Amino acid sequence: MNxxxxxxxxxxDAAIFPPYLYDAYRSTIRRAPGLPLxxxxxxxxxxxxxxxxxxxxxxxxADLTRNAGTGGEAIGQRIIVSGRVLDxxxxxxxxxxxxxWQANAAGRxxxxxxxxxxxxDPHFLGIGRCHTDANGVYRFLTVRPGAYPWxxxxxxxRPAHIHFSLFGPNWGTRxxxxxxxxxxxxxxxxxxFQSVPAEAGQRLIASYDHEQTQPEWALGWRWDIVLAGPxxxxxxxxxxxxx
Amino acid sequence: MTALxxxxxxxVGPFFHDCLxxxxxxxxxxxxxxxxxxxxxxxxxxxxxxxxxxxxxxxxxWQANAYGRxxxPADxxxxxxxxxxxxxxxxxxxxxxxxxxTTIKPGCxxxxxxxxxxxxxxxxxxxxxxxxxxxxxxxxxxxxxxxxDPILKLVPAQRRVTLLAQPETISSERxxxxxxxxxxxxxxxxxxLVGAVAV
Numbered sequence: 001m002n003x004x005x006x007x008x009x010x011x012x013d014a015a016i017f018p019p020y021l022y023d024a025y026r027s028t029i030r031r032a033p034g035l036p037l038x039x040x041x042x043x044x045x046x047x048x049x050x051x052x053x054x055x056x057x058x059x060x061x062a063d064l065t066r067n068a069g070t071g072g073e074a075i076g077q078r079i080i081v082s083g084r085v086l087d088x089x090x091x092x093x094x095x096x097x098x099x100x101w102q103a104n105a106a107g108r109x110x111x112x113x114x115x116x117x118x119x120x121d122p123h124f125l126g127i128g129r130c131h132t133d134a135n136g137v138y139r140f141l142t143v144r145p146g147a148y149p150w151x152x153x154x155x156x157x158r159p160a161h162i163h164f165s166l167f168g169p170n171w172g173t174r175x176x177x178x179x180x181x182x183x184x185x186x187x188x189x190x191x192x193f194q195s196v197p198a199e200a201g202q203r204l205i206a207s208y209d210h211e212q213t214q215p216e217w218a219l220g221w222r223w224d225i226v227l228a229g230p231x232x233x234x235x236x237x238x239x240x241x242x243x
Numbered sequence: 244m245t246a247l248x249x250x251x252x253x254x255v256g257p258f259f260h261d262c263l264x265x266x267x268x269x270x271x272x273x274x275x276x277x278x279x280x281x282x283x284x285x286x287x288x289x290x291x292x293x294x295x296x297x298x299x300x301x302x303x304x305w306q307a308n309a310y311g312r313x314x315x316p317a318d319x320x321x322x323x324x325x326x327x328x329x330x331x332x333x334x335x336x337x338x339x340x341x342x343x344x345t346t347i348k349p350g351c352x353x354x355x356x357x358x359x360x361x362x363x364x365x366x367x368x369x370x371x372x373x374x375x376x377x378x379x380x381x382x383x384x385x386x387x388x389x390x391x392d393p394i395l396k397l398v399p400a401q402r403r404v405t406l407l408a409q410p411e412t413i414s415s416e417r418x419x420x421x422x423x424x425x426x427x428x429x430x431x432x433x434x435x436l437v438g439a440v441a442v
Contacts (some may be wrong), residue, residue, distance in 0.1 A: 193253075
């Protein structure tokens with residue numbers, strides 16, 4: 001991570017969101033747009049959105065320790081990951097879809113393209129989903145994911161993380177991100193984490209939460225998510241022609 | 244009340260398929276046989292700055308039904324909902340970079356009190372190497388309303404063609420080709436959603 005170029009093309013607030021080109025993360029080099037984004041106002045098309053479209057969600061979907069369908073339990077440190085999904089005003093976003101995926105406790109994904117020699121766990125798929133409740137709260141039971149190596153730079157390891165996908169109320173609030181763990185030693189060398197401006201990056205890190213910890217069962221981690229869509233302030237550059 | 248700071252974005256990475264494209268989460272087929280409207284297929288390739296196919300992108304779409312109504316509580320207009328249409332699709336690009344959806348051509352939706360928008364489909368693109376998702380729109384090259392569309396007008400004239408899906412008909416199926424070029428020659432115009440519509 002020596003020669004990172006932070007380009008100016010960012011969608012959203014550049015103090016919060018990562019740039020598209022962040023060359024320490026090599027996959028961005030040929031995939032980041034090179035031309036300026038077009039500023040457009042929110043119309044009815046962006047102020048609506050898909051919301052929860054997947055109908056068959058069951059409570060078991062939120063228990064990654066047992067949802068592999070094998071009858072067995074995943075190996076690893078059991079954790080409860082929970083928090084609230086909020087809008088920019090702090091109002092809870094109820095009944096919104098939260099989808100997560102993660103490596104197993106050894107840092108291995110079941111994905112066919114993950115081929116490093118970390119052991120697979122036959123009782124762990126690493127996928128879960130739920131809807132937030134009426135208070136905007138989501139909750140998953142899973143095992144703590146391991147770190148895993150990748151080929152981005154010499155001796156590169158991803159910090160342990162859980163991927164989150166959320167819709168929120170409209171097309172403009174769509175978010176895919178990653179949740180990290182407070183005590184992880186690997187942040188310093190991870191360009192994906194480092195691509196986020198420092199203060200906003202700290203907000204991707206879950207806190208250990210002893211109140212969530214269940215005695216003789218599982219450790220609690222808390223992570224709140226703020227889905228702030230684009231600002232509602234009027235879009236100035238539009239000058240409508242008179243009909 | 245002080246506004247909360249939004250949660251930042253991170254790449255979807257390479258390992259999302261088992262979760263985000265599992266059986267009931269992948270939606271290529273938006274239109275059932277009984278869905279009202281002109282049935283179409285959208286297809287194209289996702290390409291990177293070297294012109295190399297992107298085999299691990301995820302593409303989501305969102306659109307109005309053929310009457311121009313969104314199935315969403317924010318759309319309160321007195322237009323019919325179609326029980327056979329939600330307007331949402333999600334798929335992945337294949338090993339050859341291609342993706343497809345079968346859907347219906349959306350109706351027109353308003354821009355402001357005075358102006359309508361040309362028919363369009365909202366698109367979000369996710370992928371390894373995309374630290375934040377990209378937004379764009381599919382317009383239909385054969386729609387005369389494109390000439391007055393207020394969003395297309397914001398796109399530099401020489402880049403508008405990148406948002407126009409090109410029609411062709413193959414064995415009675417209406418197909419619109421829409422390539423997504425992440426970078427370089429013919430780069431798709433991507434959007435930054437900023438502010439609200441002036442009405």
